[in-house]
Amino acid sequence: MTTGQWWIVALSEQLAPGKVLAAVCNGQQLALFRNSEGEAFALEDRCPHRRVPLSPGQVRPGGLQCPYHGWTFDGASGRCTDIPNLRRDEKIPPAAVAAYPVAELNGFIHVLTGEGEGEAAPAAALPGAAYRASGRxxxxxxxxxxxxxxxxxxxxxxxxxxxxxxxxxxxxxxxxxxxxxxxxxxxxxxxxxxxxxxxxxxxxxxxxxxxxxxxxxxxxxxxxxxxxxxxxxxxxxxxxxxxxxxxxxxxxxxxxxxxxxxxxxxxxxxxxxxxxxxxxxxxxxxxxxxxxxxxxxxxxxxxxxxTIPITPAITAAAGCNGARAQQETFP
Ligand code: FES
Missing domain, CATH: 3.30.530 (Alpha-D-Glucose-1,6-Bisphosphate; Chain A, domain 4)
Structure with missing residues (x-):
């Protein structure tokens, strides 16, 4: 059962394919991005490596690439998928950033924050589901x-x-x-x-x-x-x-x-x-x-x-290990 809350965080047209958008939702700083297939993702806007914002980064085939040392994070799981210049004998460490479920409806991008299993919500449960625009x-x-x-x-x-x-x-x-x-x-x-x-x-x-x-x-x-x-x-x-x-x-x-x-x-x-x-x-x-x-x-x-409380690090919602990643240190 999902106990989190869906929030409208942006307009769909703000996020073109290949673009990244910094947003704050329920007190959480997010890096929203859309891949070349048009799918939108939301990651915590803080790299687990050296804590810099991810939102100035670039969208790559493996996810969102940090602007500082170039680590790339998968949009769905938050896991690190690529580190530039690794030696042959080096492996990608189990680094991850918190990832949040995303849904789009009626021209809005919605993000789920809060404790829960991160299951996809039915469209009818998304905020503004009844909104039906006509004309301009x-x-x-x-x-x-x-x-x-x-x-x-x-x-x-x-x-x-x-x-x-x-x-x-x-x-x-x-x-x-x-x-x-x-x-x-x-x-x-x-x-x-x-x-x-x-x-x-x-x-x-x-x-x-x-x-x-x-x-x-x-x-x-x-x-x-x-x-x-x-x-x-x-x-x-x-x-x-x-x-x-x-x-x-x-x-x-x-x-x-x-x-x-x-x-x-x-x-x-x-x-x-x-x-x-x-x-x-x-x-x-x-x-x-x-x-x-x-x-x-x-x-x-x-x-x-x-007043809606500011939710602490949301990790269970996306089934990722972002909170743990924040406590680890990487070279
Ligand atoms: S700070 Fe993000 S990869 Fe180093």
Whole structure:
């Protein structure tokens, strides 16, 4: 049984064949790479030989080659497969780096961290499995200056600090309390078209809703702009995970649905012009964040308790011996 957690760590298009990408997921520094056959891998971003980062290295037929002395590590097992200039009587030592299971779905690269056997997860269990884009997609990545747990909380308490829909004003009106739905807290807020006033006095009469779906475990967040019939106008999936020093890594994809009934002319024009129907904040206004009252996020069982712990070296997940390798020394 796998007890680890799948995280969205990058967009598929960020990792072309033969490329390496440094990423941080759940506090783990990773070297993601894709071989010439198109398969993606994730290794701990630290060579077991002299501890330098592997992510500036090169993709070779045997795996990822360290930029310092050229040792190569297999992407699936993490084991060292090649050392340049070995003498005939020398063997490759049992060196290995931690390797993490990788899966791709809906244009996202997912990595499994945490204790477990490293079995492949069914696609339905991957975060964002329900995301189905149609038409033009708008994508991006960022590292934002707010801790992961706070980011999730703020997506419930102060969505407008993290996300916007051009032409739409997100109001302060919550449609009741967050409701639990399959391991996610779902909260609706009233919203109005910009320039149409602040909205009605009664929340149920708002012409638009912003629905946020925030996980209790993991980091896949869905935000949607809905019309009065609760039909989606815009869908955004954001993969979030803890980066280093109190920051959060984000990777997102989103799109505008075909439906635009009731949308103002300007909003439809924006869409026809190919302008993004949403913006994920990359520079977060700390002063605005400080003013947001913690309210719906209390439902997350206590913000501090819900902060996903930084997992120590993950080795069992990939069935490799990375942790042991870190304690060994090699010439
Ligand atoms: S530091 Fe990586 S091969 Fe020496």
């Amino acid at each position: 997609e708008y994508t991006g990545t960022a590292v934002v200056g707010i801790g992961f747990g706070h980011y999730l909380d703020l997506m419930l308490d102060g969505t407008q600090c993290l996300l916007s829909f051009p032409g739409v004003v997100i109001t302060d009106f919550f449609m009741g309390d967050p409701r639990l739905d399959g391991g996610y807290l779902v909260l609706d807020r009233g919203a109005v078209w910009a320039g149409k006033g602040v909205g009605p006095a009664f929340v149920r009469d708002h012409p638009l809703l912003v629905r946020t779906r925030v996980p209790l475990a993991g980091g896949d967040i869905t935000a949607e702009l809905l019309d009065a019939d609760e039909q989606p106008l815009v869908t955004v999936l954001i993969g979030a995970s803890a980066n280093l020093r109190g920051t959060t890594s984000l990777a997102w994809r989103g799109f505008a649905h075909e439906r635009a009934a009731g949308a103002p002319f300007g909003w439809r024009l924006r869409r026809l012009a190919g302008r993004a129907p949403f913006t994920v904040a990359q520079a977060i206004d700390a002063r605005a964040v400080a003013l947001v009252e913690a309210a719906p996020s209390r439902e997350r069982g206590g913000a501090a308790a819900r």
